[in-house]
Amino acid sequence: MGFVSWHGPTRSAVYSVVIRERRQMHIRWLRKTRLSERKVRRAAAADDASPHPRAAGEQEERGRPSRLESGTILLSLPGVPVTLQELEPFSELFRQGASLRVTxxxxxxDLNSAIAVIQDGGASxxxxxxxxxxxxxxxxxxxQFxxxxxxxxxxxxILQARIGRNVDGIDLNLYQQSLLIRRQYEAQLRSRRA
Structure with a gap:
């Protein structure tokens, strides 16, 4: 058997199309679930500000604000990673409609109500x-949800989950440390831009 070569699109082009399709699915989901139009606009603006190139033949829509122009902050981004301990009623993360990622x-x-209870440390x-x-x-x-x-x-x-996956094998302590390091890095980036 001879060597078979691939003459299709490059891997990065395929990934860009997949990422764009997933973002479009997220925007459609937001519209379907009748979440606020503001959240739909934020997701669409984040899609416009994406660093991934558009596929050939796709039209770029004009007139929508970019992520930076719309003034979104860390908490308005989809799926902000948080620990369960941070979800206290007095916390700034404890907001109606906040898009979060929890582990x-x-x-x-409960199979009848489809309600799961997750716990990390003393918080659930x-x-x-x-x-x-x-x-x-x-x-x-x-x-992780x-x-x-x-x-x-x-x-x-209660978290209305749209994505869920089993992450057995993850070290929760190491994961929480990585969240802290990520936040420190993001804070440094924001301070440099200001």
Missing amino acids: GVLQSY LKVDTQHLRDINFRSNSTY IGELLIKPDNDA
Whole structure:
């Protein structure tokens, strides 16, 4: 058998198209779930400010503000990684509709209501998993969810998950340390730009 060469698009071009399609799916999901138009505009603006090149033949839309022009901050970005300990009622992260990424060990799962309870350290959080497909829940396994925080009048929070995955094998202490380092780096970048 001879050597087969690939004459299609380059790998980076394929990845750019995949990333763009995922962002467009996210924008469609935001519209479908009737989340605020402001959040849809933010996601679209973030898509416009993407460093990935557009595929050949795609038209660039004009007139929408870029990520920097729209004045978005860290908390308005989709899926901001946070620890469960940071989700206290007095925290700035504890906001209605905040898009968050949380990681924790599954303590319980109610099949009828599709509510999972994850825990990390002494903190726990309820996660609504009704929109997730093809995920098997096992107690004492580690899971990561991305979704919007819904706060009830009694300050009881639940994360409306749109993405979930099993991350068994992750070292939660090392993960939390990496979050701190990432935030320090992002703070340095913001201070340099100011």
